[in-house]
Amino acid sequence: MRDGSRTKELIAHTALHLFVEKGITETTIRDIAGAAGIAEGTLYRHYESKDQLAWELFSTNYLDFARELDRLQEEYETLKDKLTAMIRQFCAFFDRDPVLFSYLLLAQHAQLKKVTPEMETAVTVLQKVIAQGMARREVPEMEVELAAAMVLGVVLEVAIFKAYSRITQELSQLSETLTAACWRVLTGGGIS
Amino acid sequence: MRDGSRTKELIAHTALHLFVEKGITETTIRDIAGAAGIAEGTLYRHYESKDQLAWELFSTNYLDFARELDRLQEEYETLKDKLTAMIRQFCAFFDRDPVLFSYLLLAQHAQLKKVTPEMETAVTVLQKVIAQGMARREVPEMEVELAAAMVLGVVLEVAIFKAYSRITQELSQLSETLTAACWRVLTGGGIS
């Protein structure tokens, strides 16, 4: 009652889980309020609308993660080190909060329309890093977008498999395997 | 009756596009009827419900594609040939109807719950093929699910990039590049 920000976090947490479980549109305000143990109207003291709640949940984490990745890659010199660190970070992020990851994944299609091109995302960071690596002759030249797509695909799809429990190990345990695979994708089959 | 089945296809086609454009839940029966130039009630002559329409659109194509892949892989002996053919097929499928591909992608989250484990999907086919390849010592042993995830990721994410116009080439033109990348992922960096 005194601490409104606690309520806001409670709503965010509850909504995130329900969104992932049932889908955003399929989750009703009543669902969220009920699960959070608050009144329906209370939600609107903290979020303007359901859409805005979904967007805030998405943008905050999506953009924050990109910033985190960018800060991280700057600490390293080579593409190989950058990539290693980024994938390690990605795995840690997933393991820390798989539900959040799932949300980012499922919300993408709807929310990405609101992401303006100047916003930095994990994709743009990855492309930038790969482009630099090519410029440094670390890896052979190829279309940057294609390279980024393939690298991203390797990591993302494994995470998706994990989210669907098709893979059982912690993602962090696979970090090196993923890095190696990505590196092979980028280096075009030369000796790693 | 000929006219009737034409109407059904018209509905399917229109719905598919609207579903991709706006999302399934966000697309109303009125939207579909309006865009298809038919009355709202008419849709129910051809589909039991909106859910059933969405499901039919998904299952038909999702499962058909898996069957197609399976039939194809049987024509080849080695994993490498199987993979090459499957990826070629995947790219052709995408290029033939990118909207349909987008639909399968977006419908996944909601519809996959209705896919029973015994149904054969592209994922199961891929896993089966990879498992055989490992048994045949074509590629080194590793967790099949992990291998499948990585291979799938490479191909799928490139398709997604293409769907978002982040990549401009036709997917079929990238077929060999993708196959090579997947192969490197699987073979652990040995000489291809």
Place this chain on the structure above:
Amino acid sequence: MRDGSRTKELIAHTALHLFVEKGITETTIRDIAGAAGIAEGTLYRHYESKDQLAWELFSTNYLDFARELDRLQEEYETLKDKLTAMIRQFCAFFDRDPVLFSYLLLAQHAQLKKVTPEMETAVTVLQKVIAQGMARREVPEMEVELAAAMVLGVVLEVAIFKAYSRITQELSQLSETLTAACWRVLTGGGIS
């Protein structure tokens, strides 16, 4: 079911009465639907929203009445004849549908904001007619708006008294009395 326009009229009629009885904001969609014997959703097949219903009810009749008055005044030459006819018409309008009149009165404050200046209203017609009468030297010069206000006030307030049952006679029976009073207001007390 076949004739949608009948339903629309039913809604209009029901809403009008409820709006007058309870006020616009105080009347709910459920009230209207219940009183009209239709489902709540049905209202939205005929009106975009409650606001639009209130506006259509207002504008149609308000503007129509002005047009009617204008057509009428054109049939006469002198201000006196025009005024006589207009007041007679006003009284007939009131007697024909007192509820409609009450609605126009009560909706004014909220709806008049949406009336653009170029729209012709009873007020503008009255001002025009009085201005012409002054130009023709039928009545002494004075500020047109002031003259119009006073004439309108005489007629309108009597109608309001009637609407509140403070006056019991039919308005049409008072038509001549009102005309005479208005004329005295305009002519500044000279011999009529």
Place this chain on the structure above:
Amino acid sequence: MRDGSRTKELIAHTALHLFVEKGITETTIRDIAGAAGIAEGTLYRHYESKDQLAWELFSTNYLDFARELDRLQEEYETLKDKLTAMIRQFCAFFDRDPVLFSYLLLAQHAQLKKVTPEMETAVTVLQKVIAQGMARREVPEMEVELAAAMVLGVVLEVAIFKAYSRITQELSQLSETLTAACWRVLTGGGIS
């Protein structure tokens, strides 16, 4: 306590303006609190409810004004003098606080239901005064309610025009003109 009554007046003042600007139902407690710079709950320290606030605003001023008029008319002997004084007073009232006048006007429809017949209003005072004038043979006999309606209409509608800025002069400047017009209405066109 001094501070408290100041807060109450602040609320009254703020609410009055918002009520006129947006309508009573359309004005929320939050609107009022926000505009007055107080918390939402504070309003309830001074008024039982929003309805009671609206009613107090109305009844106080509406009834006070009637009392004022009544006291005033008693100071004069003849209808003509009474009327002159009352109209002068009305104009002064309007010019002093046009927003308050607008509020009384717009609140009428909703609040008048709560006005019991024994309460003295401006209308009853006017009727009483006119009835006396007729009894004194100052003006010809006619239905008192009708006479009152017409006189009231002249004055009220001019005020309304002024409130809508269709008339620009101060109402007090029109006081004599209005009195003369009303007199002509009452005297049936005889010599003023």
Place this chain on the structure above:
DNA sequence: TATGAATGAGACTTCATTCAT
């Protein structure tokens, strides 16, 4: 007295679905 987070009834509106024509 003042605050403002919380409440919850209820308002408006949407939309999948039905059915008489």
Place this chain on the structure above:
DNA sequence: CATGAATGAAGTCTCATTCAT
């Protein structure tokens, strides 16, 4: 088979009011 007006359950959101601080 086609139509489209009608339905009514359910969803989102508002807002007067309460109450712990």
